[in-house]
Amino acid sequence: MRRTALTIAGSDSGGGAGIQADLKTFQEHHVFGMSALTAVTAQNTRGVQGVFPVEVKGLEEQLRSIGDDMPVHAVKTGMLFDADRIKAVVNAIHRYEWSNIVVDPVMIAKGGDSLLSESAHEFLMKNLLPITDVITPNIPEAEVLTNMTIHTLADRKEAAIRLHKAGASHVVIKGGHDDGAENVIDLLYDGSAFTYFSLPRIQSENTHGTGCTFAAALASGLSHGSSVTEAVKKAKIFVQMAIQHTVPMGDGHGPTNHGAVRQYPEEAISVTEEVKIWDE
Numbered sequence: 001m002r003r004t005a006l007t008i009a010g011s012d013s014g015g016g017a018g019i020q021a022d023l024k025t026f027q028e029h030h031v032f033g034m035s036a037l038t039a040v041t042a043q044n045t046r047g048v049q050g051v052f053p054v055e056v057k058g059l060e061e062q063l064r065s066i067g068d069d070m071p072v073h074a075v076k077t078g079m080l081f082d083a084d085r086i087k088a089v090v091n092a093i094h095r096y097e098w099s100n101i102v103v104d105p106v107m108i109a110k111g112g113d114s115l116l117s118e119s120a121h122e123f124l125m126k127n128l129l130p131i132t133d134v135i136t137p138n139i140p141e142a143e144v145l146t147n148m149t150i151h152t153l154a155d156r157k158e159a160a161i162r163l164h165k166a167g168a169s170h171v172v173i174k175g176g177h178d179d180g181a182e183n184v185i186d187l188l189y190d191g192s193a194f195t196y197f198s199l200p201r202i203q204s205e206n207t208h209g210t211g212c213t214f215a216a217a218l219a220s221g222l223s224h225g226s227s228v229t230e231a232v233k234k235a236k237i238f239v240q241m242a243i244q245h246t247v248p249m250g251d252g253h254g255p256t257n258h259g260a261v262r263q264y265p266e267e268a269i270s271v272t273e274e275v276k277i278w279d280e
């Protein structure tokens, strides 16, 4: 059967992040992509100019249309906007017994615009985390969710333990915001061991949508039946290639190139050999 994945997220009119990045990523992984919109953003490489939530009923109906009729092999959530919309998502996951749930706890866009209301943080922790297979916060998101500051890898480990205790089966704390570090290290915790995935940092302004792309690639891997560790590794390579081959556009943070692994297969093989992975 054709593998599928559902993204539940916001629309980015600029096409670099959100639903658009997720569907492009699913397609590149030979996964049939479906979507349920939580909000529409007016957005480009300069930032977010407007946020227009989809009414809760509209989100519920999209989820019902998909769940009543179509197979869902993985779910990726992105911008969820507020607690009411998170509740609709949690209800649908329970009702349709969806599995392989990847939660990218999107809070703030690169330009600083809020994509999740502050009052929804606690609701997400209490209701979405316990049914999450993999949560993929960046460092600032992990700080907010765990109420701690993160400077070192040891801090990140502590934050991962807290998120696992709160209910997520696996935690990936991404390292893109660890500015200044020569390598970008993503940290995976499964409740017993820490696994590190490291690749050289690419100096680029065009990193808009990297978090969405990473989580969608990870969900694609799970949809195909990969282990979480294998799916994280492949997602990291996919994002590295996407940043390496960005097609610059706009005045601000440009989008990544979701087709890079397909376009440069030889290079993807060398990046695969370059990834350093170690356990602790």
Ligand SMILES: Nc1ncnc2c1ncn2[C@@H]1O[C@H](COP(=O)(O)OP(=O)(O)O)[C@@H](O)[C@H]1O
Pocket: 137, 138, 139, 174, 175, 176, 177, 184, 185, 186, 199, 200, 201, 202, 203, 204, 207, 209, 210, 211, 212, 214, 235, 236, 239, 240, 243
């Ligand atoms: N400059 C970079 N060079 C290489 N990889 C990066 C870079 N920035 C981010 N990444 C990768 O992109 C993904 C998203 O990371 P991050 O920037 O931390 O999240 P977000 O986009 O949610 O803020 C991670 O897999 C991270 O390793």
Ligand SMILES: Cc1ncc(COP(=O)(O)OP(=O)(O)O)c(N)n1
Pocket: 009, 010, 011, 012, 017, 018, 019, 041, 043, 078, 079, 106, 108, 109, 110, 111, 115, 207, 208, 209, 210, 211, 212, 213, 253
């Ligand atoms: C609609 C929408 N969803 C999510 C984001 C944030 O995406 P992310 O991958 O974290 O990328 P940056 O915003 O950090 O570039 C978004 N901007 N819009």
